[in-house]
Amino acid sequence: MDKITPEQRSKTMSRIRAKNTKPEMIVRRYLYANGFRFRVNVRTLPGTPDIVLKKYHTAIFINGCFWHGHVCQQGRMPKSNVEFWLNKITRNKERDEEVRDKLRTIGWRTMVVWECQLKPSVRQQTLEGIVYLLNEAFLDLHRRKCQPLQPFYVEPGEDSYMVAEDAPRYGKEDDR
Ligand SMILES: [Zn+2]
Numbered sequence: 753m754d755k756i757t758p759e760q761r762s763k764t765m766s767r768i769r770a771k772n773t774k775p776e777m778i779v780r781r782y783l784y785a786n787g788f789r790f791r792v793n794v795r796t797l798p799g800t801p802d803i804v805l806k807k808y809h810t811a812i813f814i815n816g817c818f819w820h821g822h823v824c825q826q827g828r829m830p831k832s833n834v835e836f837w838l839n840k841i842t843r844n845k846e847r848d849e850e851v852r853d854k855l856r857t858i859g860w861r862t863m864v865v866w867e868c869q870l871k872p873s874v875r876q877q878t879l880e881g882i883v884y885l886l887n888e889a890f891l892d893l894h895r896r897k898c899q900p901l902q903p904f905y906v907e908p909g910e911d912s913y914m915v916a917e918d919a920p921r922y923g924k925e926d927d928r
Contacts, residue, residue, distance in 0.1 A: 775870045776802050776814045782879045788886065797860070799851030808889045810861040812882070813848070817867050821845045824868045861889050 776792075780803060783790060794804040794811070801811035817826035821841040829837055852862045863885060869878040 773814075775816075775865075775867050778870050778875065779803060779812065779814055779865060779879065779882065783882070786883060788883075798854035798858075799848070801855075801862075805886065808861070808886045809859060809893055810863060810886060810889050811855055812863045812865060813851075814865045814870075815848070815867065819844055820848060820866075822866050822868065824866070826868045 780790075780792065783803070783805075788805060789807070790803050790805045792803055794801050797804060797811060799811075799813070802814045803812040804810075805812070815822065817824050818828075819841065821827060821844060829841075848864075855862050863882065865878065865882065869875075
């Protein structure tokens, strides 16, 4: 189907590889293998989230511990130029918070996965945790959708009209 030369492909692949950092790929591969479908590096949403699952209204950020100021071993400040790094990382953290607020305002859930949470010893637990939260998000969205906004109301005389309508088909079509 695709008629690109090996050179073209390797060029494309190297471009992709440069962009797709390893922690991101771990999460993406796991989600994909578990049937989740998503978009990556979505520029149309605040903060260009790394992974966006539209069906779950969830944006995932995979954050490097150092750059985003995680309190953990990997997030520790270097011993020199402390003030410089402190300023830079504080600014990053503020921006992260702003982005999450913006997303929440427009009805998106946000999830932050720290790089240290993807270390081999804790990776499986983290990945399962992500799936758990996604399922929770889905249930929550579905619950809200199913709740009637107002009580059902039939206009007087309308019920005789209803009889003439086609019988509803149940369980035939996936309406989502
Ligand atoms: Zn960390």
